[in-house]
Amino acid sequence: MANFSATDVKELRERTGAGMMDCKRALEEAGGDVEKALVLLRERGLAAAARKAGREAREGTVASYIHPGGRVGVLIEVNCETDFVARTDQFQKLVRDLAMQVAGLAPLYVDIDRIPPGDLEAKQAALLADETVQKKPEHIRPQIVEGQLKKWQAEVCLLEQPFRDTDQSVRELITDAIATIGENIVVRRFSRFELGEEQ
Amino acid sequence: MANFSATDVKELRERTGAGMMDCKRALEEAGGDVEKALVLLRERGLAAAARKAGREAREGTVASYIHPGGRVGVLIEVNCETDFVARTDQFQKLVRDLAMQVAGLAPLYVDIDRIPPGDLEAKQAALLADETVQKKPEHIRPQIVEGQLKKWQAEVCLLEQPFRDTDQSVRELITDAIATIGENIVVRRFSRFELGEEQ
Numbered sequence: 001m002a003n004f005s006a007t008d009v010k011e012l013r014e015r016t017g018a019g020m021m022d023c024k025r026a027l028e029e030a031g032g033d034v035e036k037a038l039v040l041l042r043e044r045g046l047a048a049a050a051r052k053a054g055r056e057a058r059e060g061t062v063a064s065y066i067h068p069g070g071r072v073g074v075l076i077e078v079n080c081e082t083d084f085v086a087r088t089d090q091f092q093k094l095v096r097d098l099a100m101q102v103a104g105l106a107p108l109y110v111d112i113d114r115i116p117p118g119d120l121e122a123k124q125a126a127l128l129a130d131e132t133v134q135k136k137p138e139h140i141r142p143q144i145v146e147g148q149l150k151k152w153q154a155e156v157c158l159l160e161q162p163f164r165d166t167d168q169s170v171r172e173l174i175t176d177a178i179a180t181i182g183e184n185i186v187v188r189r190f191s192r193f194e195l196g197e198e199q
Numbered sequence: 200m201a202n203f204s205a206t207d208v209k210e211l212r213e214r215t216g217a218g219m220m221d222c223k224r225a226l227e228e229a230g231g232d233v234e235k236a237l238v239l240l241r242e243r244g245l246a247a248a249a250r251k252a253g254r255e256a257r258e259g260t261v262a263s264y265i266h267p268g269g270r271v272g273v274l275i276e277v278n279c280e281t282d283f284v285a286r287t288d289q290f291q292k293l294v295r296d297l298a299m300q301v302a303g304l305a306p307l308y309v310d311i312d313r314i315p316p317g318d319l320e321a322k323q324a325a326l327l328a329d330e331t332v333q334k335k336p337e338h339i340r341p342q343i344v345e346g347q348l349k350k351w352q353a354e355v356c357l358l359e360q361p362f363r364d365t366d367q368s369v370r371e372l373i374t375d376a377i378a379t380i381g382e383n384i385v386v387r388r389f390s391r392f393e394l395g396e397e398q
Contacts, residue, residue, distance in 0.1 A: 059394070061270075063269060064265055066262060070262060073274050074274070075272050075390050086269070195257075195259060
């Protein structure tokens with residue numbers, strides 16, 4: 001009756017990390033189309049991830065990444081819910097990827113809501129004071145600054161940044177990990193030191 | 200004429216890191232007594248270190264230490280004057296030792312003059328408000344608090360802490376390294392993350 005093979009189920013499991021029964025059900029609903037089943041599972045995974053995102057995460061790991069040559073280094077704390085998950089290769093790989101992301105793209109904050117109000121106001125004032133903005137009519141300046149501020153936030157917040165050269169954001173990368181790992185995952189904090197930089 | 204052997208010179212070089220000629224001269228002045236020559240070299244080394252301590256140090260390395268299990272991690276930047284010294288085993292070992300010190304003894308600041316005034320005032324107020332201090336006559340309270348504040352500073356400042364289980368402070372360890380390496384060495388900053396700690 002089933003119009004899919006054990007190989008299809010295996011492929012789906014490998015690509016999504018979802019359980020055997022979930023994969024079979026998705027394939028049945030998708031009429032045996034692996035790509036369709038993948039979309040179904042992904043939607044469900046994200047829905048499940050959204051439910052998990054509120055759960056307390058106090059386990060996890062502290063990890064580091066030092067760029068070859070020792071001129072840039074990153075320390076990061078990523079939380080999950082259990083020590084068991086913290087030890088898995090999948091979680092450890094995610095943490096390593098995040099540390100390398102911080103080393104390479106030098107974000108200043110984890111997320112937009114973690115930007116200290118003082119920093120935000122200072123940036124806003126600096127953007128408003130900029131010559132090119134001051135040349136514009138006064139009534140449209142707030143709108144311009146608002147747009148520039150959003151752009152700046154997307155650059156300096158880890159979760160808003162594109163992950164490496166993919167079209168996925170770091171937030172989406174983590175949401176996918178929550179869906180496949182099945183626990184809430186939170187980047188708690190990071191430090192990034194660059195040799196001799198001004199503090 | 201010399202009342203010391205090549206082996207004495209070799210021993211002295213290994214124990215102090217000083218140059219061949221400096222070792223010979225110290226042995227001559229000490230009448231061939233290796234221990235006396237060691238004291239002489241040490242005094243001169245510290246004097247040289249004091250002269251070097253003002254020099255600009257903008258090279259160095261960013262390094263990390265993660266405690267086994269991944270629950271405590273440290274990122275540290277230590278500066279020296281040249282990239283050449285930064286790559287030496289001796290400098291790299293010093294940096295590793297310092298990172299492990301931070302992991303184990305959890306200092307909050309590099310040095311006393313790096314404690315933010317606000318933190319110092321808050322600690323002072325907390326000590327003064329303590330019940331045991333409040334029970335003492337008012338006129339001796341500032342003196343008690345002053346003593347307790349000094350003790351606290353010695354505990355929370357990396358350079359004031361005893362290095363491991365030696366009777367040497369971290370500051371002395373670094374001064375010795377400056378003397379033997381021959382460049383100014385400065386702990387610029389560190390971050391220490393402990394899994395799930397309150398921030």
